[in-house]
Amino acid sequence: MRTRGDYALFASLLILTxxxxxxxxxxxxTQAAAPAPTGTAVTTPATPxxxxxxxxxxxxxxxxxxxxxxxxxxxxxAPPATAAPATPGAGTRPSPKEFVSVPELKDIFFDFDKYDIxxxxxxxxxxxxxxxxxxxxxxVLIEGHCDERGTNExxxxxxxxxxxxxxxxxxxxxxxxxxxxxxxxxEERPVCTDKNEGCWSKNRRSHFLVKPR
Amino acid sequence: xxxxxxxxxxxxxxxxxxxxxxxxxxxxxxSAQGVDVFLNVTGGGTKKLNIAIPEFTVVAGTDAxxxxxTLAQVTGADLAFTTLFxxxxxxxxxxxxxxEALRKSWTEFAAAGAHAGLHGLLAxxxxxxxxxxxxxDLTSPEHRLIASKTFSVGTASAxxxxxxxxxxxxxxxxxxxGVADTKIAYATGPPGAKxxxxxxxxGFGAAPITRNGSINITxxxxxxxxxxxxTSYKNGYPDLFRLFPFERRPEQTLxxxxxxxxxxxxxxxxxxxxxxxxxxxxxxxxxxTIATGVLRxxxxxxxxxxxxxxxxxxxxxxxxxxxxxxxxxFVMDAEGANVRQRTFGGHQTQPRWxxxxxxxxxxxxxxxFDIWVIGSDGSNARRLTAGPGDNQGAGWxxxxxHLMFQSNRxxxxxxxxxxxxxxxxxxxxxxxGDHTxxxxxxxxx
Numbered sequence: 001m002r003t004r005g006d007y008a009l010f011a012s013l014l015i016l017t018x019x020x021x022x023x024x025x026x027x028x029x030t031q032a033a034a035p036a037p038t039g040t041a042v043t044t045p046a047t048p049x050x051x052x053x054x055x056x057x058x059x060x061x062x063x064x065x066x067x068x069x070x071x072x073x074x075x076x077x078a079p080p081a082t083a084a085p086a087t088p089g090a091g092t093r094p095s096p097k098e099f100v101s102v103p104e105l106k107d108i109f110f111d112f113d114k115y116d117i118x119x120x121x122x123x124x125x126x127x128x129x130x131x132x133x134x135x136x137x138x139x140v141l142i143e144g145h146c147d148e149r150g151t152n153e154x155x156x157x158x159x160x161x162x163x164x165x166x167x168x169x170x171x172x173x174x175x176x177x178x179x180x181x182x183x184x185x186x187e188e189r190p191v192c193t194d195k196n197e198g199c200w201s202k203n204r205r206s207h208f209l210v211k212p213r
Numbered sequence: 214x215x216x217x218x219x220x221x222x223x224x225x226x227x228x229x230x231x232x233x234x235x236x237x238x239x240x241x242x243x244s245a246q247g248v249d250v251f252l253n254v255t256g257g258g259t260k261k262l263n264i265a266i267p268e269f270t271v272v273a274g275t276d277a278x279x280x281x282x283t284l285a286q287v288t289g290a291d292l293a294f295t296t297l298f299x300x301x302x303x304x305x306x307x308x309x310x311x312x313e314a315l316r317k318s319w320t321e322f323a324a325a326g327a328h329a330g331l332h333g334l335l336a337x338x339x340x341x342x343x344x345x346x347x348x349x350d351l352t353s354p355e356h357r358l359i360a361s362k363t364f365s366v367g368t369a370s371a372x373x374x375x376x377x378x379x380x381x382x383x384x385x386x387x388x389x390x391g392v393a394d395t396k397i398a399y400a401t402g403p404p405g406a407k408x409x410x411x412x413x414x415x416g417f418g419a420a421p422i423t424r425n426g427s428i429n430i431t432x433x434x435x436x437x438x439x440x441x442x443x444t445s446y447k448n449g450y451p452d453l454f455r456l457f458p459f460e461r462r463p464e465q466t467l468x469x470x471x472x473x474x475x476x477x478x479x480x481x482x483x484x485x486x487x488x489x490x491x492x493x494x495x496x497x498x499x500x501x502t503i504a505t506g507v508l509r510x511x512x513x514x515x516x517x518x519x520x521x522x523x524x525x526x527x528x529x530x531x532x533x534x535x536x537x538x539x540x541x542x543f544v545m546d547a548e549g550a551n552v553r554q555r556t557f558g559g560h561q562t563q564p565r566w567x568x569x570x571x572x573x574x575x576x577x578x579x580x581x582f583d584i585w586v587i588g589s590d591g592s593n594a595r596r597l598t599a600g601p602g603d604n605q606g607a608g609w610x611x612x613x614x615h616l617m618f619q620s621n622r623x624x625x626x627x628x629x630x631x632x633x634x635x636x637x638x639x640x641x642x643x644x645x646g647d648h649t650x651x652x653x654x655x656x657x658x
Contacts, residue, residue, distance in 0.1 A: 093471065096449045113539070113560065151576055151605055152430055152650060153476045154533060154540060154562040156444070156451060157489060157496035157519040160473050164495065183450055184473050184491075188428045189405045 096183055099141040099209035104131045108166060110204040113150065115161035117169055125166065128208060129173035138210040140175075142166050144184040145191075145207065147200035152186055159184030166206040261299045262386065264292060265322035265330045265351070268306035269344065274337030278368075281306060281335055284344065284375040288331065290415065291379030291393040294630075296637050297386070301327045309334070316356065323351040330356070331382060335374075342371045346378040348385055360385050372417060373657075380656070392610040396654040397617060398422065398432040398441055398458075399628055401646055409443060411458055414610075414653065416628070416641040422458045434654040435479045441652070442467060442477035442486060453477055453488060468501060476520045480527050480547075487511075487521035487530055498532055500547070511549035522566045522573070523547070524589065531555070531564045531573050531589070542575055544589065555591040563606055569613035572633070576605040584618050586633065597635035604629070608653045617641060617651040 105128050108121035117125065132140060144163030146155035163182035171177045192199035266289045269281040289300035301322060308314050319330045330349040335342070343365045350357040364377040376393035383391030395414045400407045409429045412419035423429045427447040434441055440457045447454075452469040468474040472491030479486055486501045490508075498512045498521045511530070512518035517540070520533040524547075531544045542556040542564050560578040567573065572586045577596075582603040587594040598604035602622035609616055613633065620629045623640065626647035631638040642648040 093450055149582070149603075150578070151562040151582070153489070153520045154517070156473050156475045157491070157517045160491050160496055161517060164491075182472070185428075185446075186430075186451075188407070188430065188446075193404060 094181060096141055099211045101209050105208035107205045107207050109201060110162055115158060115165045117165055125169045126173065129170050129175050132170065132175045137213050139179050139213055141209045142180060142182045143207040144182065145189060145203055145205050146187045147203040148187045148190060149200065150187065156184050156186035159186045162206050261297060262329060263299045263301050263327045265301040265303065265327035267303045267318060267332065269333030269335045270306050270309045272309045272334045272336050276337060280371055284333060287372055287375035288379045291376055291391065292382060295383060295391060296632060301325055307332060319349055319351050319356045327351050333378060340368050342366055342368045342374055344374040344378060346381060348382060372413065389612055390656060392612050392615065394657050395611065397651050398434065399648050399651045400430050401648045422456060431650045432652045433477045433479065434652050436481055436483045436655055438655040438657050444475045451475055478521045478523050480523050481525050482527060487523060489519040511545065520562060520564055522564045524566050525568050525570045531566055533562050533564060542573065555587060565607050565609055567609050567613040568611055574607040574616060597631065606650050608651045610653050611655045617653050619649045619651060
């Protein structure tokens with residue numbers, strides 16, 4: 001039994017605030033001991049699955065920037081997902097350091113927060129595709145980049161889509177998908193570090209590098 | 214002196230009167246630790262508890278480094294950080310084993326308006342530093358001892374004594390420990406060469422935890438505060454790794470699939486990791502079971518699905534998708550079903566589910582970037598920052614009451630802290646260069 005004196009400080013603190021909140025228990029944590037395997041994990045499909053959609057962009061396409069809304073209610077289960085055939089598996093990824101820029105392959109650029117190919121950039125990609133077809137012994141690495149605005153994690157995904165959009169275009173123009181590797185740098189490797197649109201627009205790019213087979 | 218005593222008496226009368234108007238049901242029950250729960254708060258208040266923290270008293274060993282003074286100051290700073298306390302400082306220290314001197318000191322502090330007194334007894338032996346904290350109720354005539362507890366650390370991390378004491382004081386008054394004995398991890402460095410660093414929650418003791426010369430980003434603490442998941446380009450591509458900053462233990466590779474391996478979020482039990490992989494064609498959310506390596510795919514959409522964040526119950530995952538045009542916040546069941554859109558219009562990224570479960574913080578773009586919170590049910594979105602500059606990348610304190618975030622309001626990106634109501638914004642890092650992607654650790658073991 002507590003005395004009135006015991007409550008004196010108690011009461012003084014109660015009046016400090018009127019905000020009362022439930023004191024949620026922290027969930028128990030369990031430390032996983034086993035090391036995680038890499039690269040070779042088993043993939044199991046989520047139950048309400050929708051078939052993956054992946055279409056190469058074509059000249060003039062506005063791309064999947066505004067993807068149509070899909071129902072979030074359960075759809076028929078899809079077969080187990082398989083690895084995307086377009087890029088080599090983790091074990092066979094060539095080191096990005098082995099690739100070099102060549103003047104014949106020009107960068108393409110993107111609108112803010114977009115990854116569709118603009119008509120003028122499609123022309124650049126046509127020239128890039130012609131050069132790659134004329135140099136079939138060259139493998140190509142496509143880097144996807146973002147400007148510094150936005151947030152790291154989202155920009156990593158956005159850069160991936162920009163590299164992928166360029167890749168899909170090149171494939172649609174007859175460049176073998178097996179020659180192409182993509183990498184997203186998100187906002188981590190800007191070519192220009194000023195803080196204005198002239199600079200940011202230079203950073204929103206796909207960059208092309210090659211190495212001999 | 215007489216006037217002060219009268220003040221104290223009046224205060225006690227006021228408090229007693231208040232006590233009797235409170236219905237019994239509103240009196241918090243003692244917590245499991247046997248601690249009287251005095252208050253519980255989520256936001257900043259205008260009234261604070263005045264706590265006196267005289268210099269600690271050295272009871273064993275030689276205090277060559279001046280810890281007795283430093284630890285009292287750090288404890289005071291920790292308590293001030295909570296915004297629940299005002300620290301009544303004083304010169305000089307209370308002699309050891311002198312009850313009369315102690316009584317006299319507390320009487321003087323009480324006269325100066327202190328409601329509570331904190332006395333630290335410091336023992337320095339070899340490379341150990343022990344501190345006993347004694348917490349007194351200065352509003353009671355006999356200066357009732359509220360709690361005493363002893364902590365022990367290596368002298369190299371002596372500041373942790375102050376953090377542990379502060380957390381114990383907060384526990385005594387709120388029923389939940391404070392968040393001072395925690396770490397933050399963040400990325401720092403010039404473009405193309407970011408390393409991860411770790412510091413105490415107050416920015417002290419900053420040191421690198423990666424040194425691979427590559428790009429290392431987005432560290433995320435596991436629920437046991439033993440390890441961090443992060444994305445690194447050290448093998449050329451953006452892969453996910455796990456490092457153990459307190460152990461001589463090699464890093465684990467969590468995911469190294471073709472494409473991006475990013476946006477890790479630990480399940481509350483630490484057994485699973487939600488993450489973003491693009492191995493199947495475009496960025497999708499998966500759950501990796503750490504012990505088995507089994508991957509489960511949660512999203513299937515042609516757009517971007519990324520930035521999963523687990524609810525503290527483990528039953529739901531919030532994420533960002535541009536499936537309806539621009540990037541918005543969604544919530545789904547942890548198995549991937551029952552997707553519900555939570556934000557509409559504008560552009561939102563970086564969802565972070567509060568450890569209390571009721572709120573999801575995120576970054577919204579409207580010209581500049583700012584931190585918002587929304588109820589996990591999609592209600593009551595409110596803005597926490599309004600410039601200057603961009604403010605993004607929120608990370609929750611383990612009590613869900615504070616957030617860290619990155620702001621470029623000072624020219625470079627620096628880590629700032631604030632309360633969940635957006636008040637008390639203050640820089641945590643101040644070094645030259647950019648500091649981004651703060652992750653606030655759970656309470657250290």
